[in-house]
């Protein structure tokens with residue numbers, strides 16, 4: 001995880017900012033950041049809903065320092081007061097970059113027109129960015145993930161969707177009856193829908209091809225689990241924090257009549273994941 005370095009940057013040096021929620025740090029967000037100058041910064045307004053790139057993970061996806069503002073603490077400000085706050089916080093601010101739908105101030109009464117009127121520097125507004133005719137927004141990406149459409153989600157993100165989890169103890173059944181897995185406890189991150197995915201897993205900064213099951217273990221104890229099996233290598237994981245990148249959904253979760261049937265299916269899944277990942 002890349003540490004937030006905004007505390008190391010003197011706000012007096014900031015000359016341009018991009019403003020928004022920035023959950024996902026997706027392809028459209030990155031287009032906004034391209035409009036910043038070398039003394040740029042990102043102002044991330046926290047509404048409490050971020051689950052694609054929770055706050056503590058966002059800095060990983062930009063070279064610009066990120067400053068966080070809690071929406072509840074600033075939403076009472078009139079538009080003029082918000083701009084005054086920006087001018088006070090960033091005395092050398094010359095440029096503000098936002099998207100076409102940016103609104104601010106009490107009741108979201110002010111949008112890009114008012115921003116231009118109230119701010120005495122340059123305001124750059126980007127038109128809605130689409131990829132293959134799909135508007136790029138955090139809420140749109142969340143829906144693709146919930147539908148298991150990883151390919152489209154990744155296209156809009158401009159990178160593979162990645163989650164962080166904590167290694168926890170499993171049922172102890174995997175290595176004995178199926179294949180060994182790393183069981184994960186996931187907090188804050190949105191999980192794609194139940195099923196089996198071709199993934200890559202990062203342990204101690206090394207990336208391994210892997211296959212990941214998410215869902216209720218309807219064939220065994222019925223409880224919800226996130227489990228990753230590293231392909232082609234025997235790995236004894238000593239890491240507590242594990243990262244999983246999603247590439248493609250291979251199939252839905254299913255209930256099998258016997259452990260044997262599930263094992264046969266898992267071996268087929270592994271073949272499919274290997275084929276997919278080796279051809280990337």
Ligand SMILES: Cc1cc2nc3c(=O)[nH]c(=O)nc-3n(C[C@H](O)[C@H](O)[C@H](O)COP(=O)(O)O)c2cc1C
Pocket residue numbers: 169170171172173174175178179181183196211212213216217218219220221227228229252253254255256262266269270
């Ligand atoms: C590739 C893969 C696919 C899986 N598919 C299913 C499934 O379709 N249905 C299910 O109930 N469990 C599925 N599982 C979960 C197994 O039930 C689970 O690995 C087993 O219960 C062992 O759990 P443990 O690691 O906690 O011991 C799958 C696991 C893997 C690794």
Ligand SMILES: Nc1ncnc2c1ncn2[C@@H]1O[C@H](COP(=O)(O)OP(=O)(O)OP(=O)(O)O)[C@@H](O)[C@H]1O
Pocket residue numbers: 019020021022023028029032097098099100101102126127128129130135136137138139140
């Ligand atoms: N597709 C897009 N095209 C241009 N600008 C965008 C686009 N998506 C977001 N922005 C801009 O990026 C900044 C961050 O916006 P925000 O965090 O609301 O993104 P979002 O992806 O639209 O989120 P949500 O789906 O939650 O509304 C804002 O200035 C917003 O106007």
